[in-house]
Amino acid sequence: EVQLVQSGAEMRKPGESLKISCQVSGFSFTSSWIGWVRQTPDKGLEWMGIIYPADSDTRYSPSFQGQVTFSADRSINTAYLQWTTLRASDTAIYYCVRRGYDFWGQGTLVTVSS
Amino acid sequence: EIVMTQSPGTLTVSPGERATLSCRASQRVSSSLVWYQQKPGQAPRLLIYGASTRATGVPARFSGSGSGTEFTLTISSLQPEDFAVYYCQQYNNWPQTFGHGTKVEIK
Numbered sequence A: 001e002v003q004l005v006q007s008g009a010e011m012r013k014p015g016e017s018l019k020i021s022c023q024v025s026g027f028s029f030t031s032s033w034i035g036w037v038r039q040t041p042d043k044g045l046e047w048m049g050i051i052y053p054a055d056s057d058t059r060y061s062p063s064f065q066g067q068v069t070f071s072a073d074r075s076i077n078t079a080y081l082q083w084t085t086l087r088a089s090d091t092a093i094y095y096c097v098r099r100g101y102d103f104w105g106q107g108t109l110v111t112v113s114s
Numbered sequence B: 001e002i003v004m005t006q007s008p009g010t011l012t013v014s015p016g017e018r019a020t021l022s023c024r025a026s027q028r029v030s031s032s033l034v035w036y037q038q039k040p041g042q043a044p045r046l047l048i049y050g051a052s053t054r055a056t057g058v059p060a061r062f063s064g065s066g067s068g069t070e071f072t073l074t075i076s077s078l079q080p081e082d083f084a085v086y087y088c089q090q091y092n093n094w095p096q097t098f099g100h101g102t103k104v105e106i107k
Helices: none
Strands: A003-006 A010-012 A018-025 A034-040 A044-052 A057-060 A069-073 A078-083 A092-098 A108-112 B004-007 B010-013 B019-025 B033-038 B045-049 B062-067 B070-075 B085-090 B102-106
Touching (some): A010 A018, A018 A108, A034 A078, A044 A069, A078 A092, B004 B085, B010 B019, B019 B033, B019 B102, B070 B085
Antiparallel strands (some): A018 A078, A034 A044, A034 A092, A044 A057, A069 A078, B004 B019, B019 B070, B033 B045, B062 B070, B085 B102
């Protein structure tokens, strides 16, 4: 069974760092890419970018370039989304999705507030 | 960046009726378009890929059409479980982009 299981909800203060995860099972983690999508009430769904776990090559959407970092650990079939300096505007639900768009993680709510 | 425009923003329909949702791309995206359904508290669910191919397990009442810049999702006879928000997304150009959604609500 294909699954993408994301880490739980997080609450941070502005300026703090954060790393959330997406562990996959039921398919080859290194066979293609894993994407990240942000959802907010104001802007809706936004494509953040993708990572190729086979070689950790990344491609970021221009709006997110330099703002976040994707990484992957092939030994545990897990992709990561990381911030070094969070802002209130990063408050959103974040989803991971596999190539083919057919399986999504359940979403991770990130709340950034002082 | 390609802008995806969905219309209408809200569609009010009675169960059993037909619903037609539109998605327009600001540039040609060939047939590289997917449709999703999203219900509150859930991740998007893939309905259609390649503009017109139903994803596994999607009922036949859902159909997609179009290519280039104009796309349509049709739900032939709305069931109670179909009331949700529907999004289109193009994957022909980088960055991939989503529409802002059409909410299908019960009349």
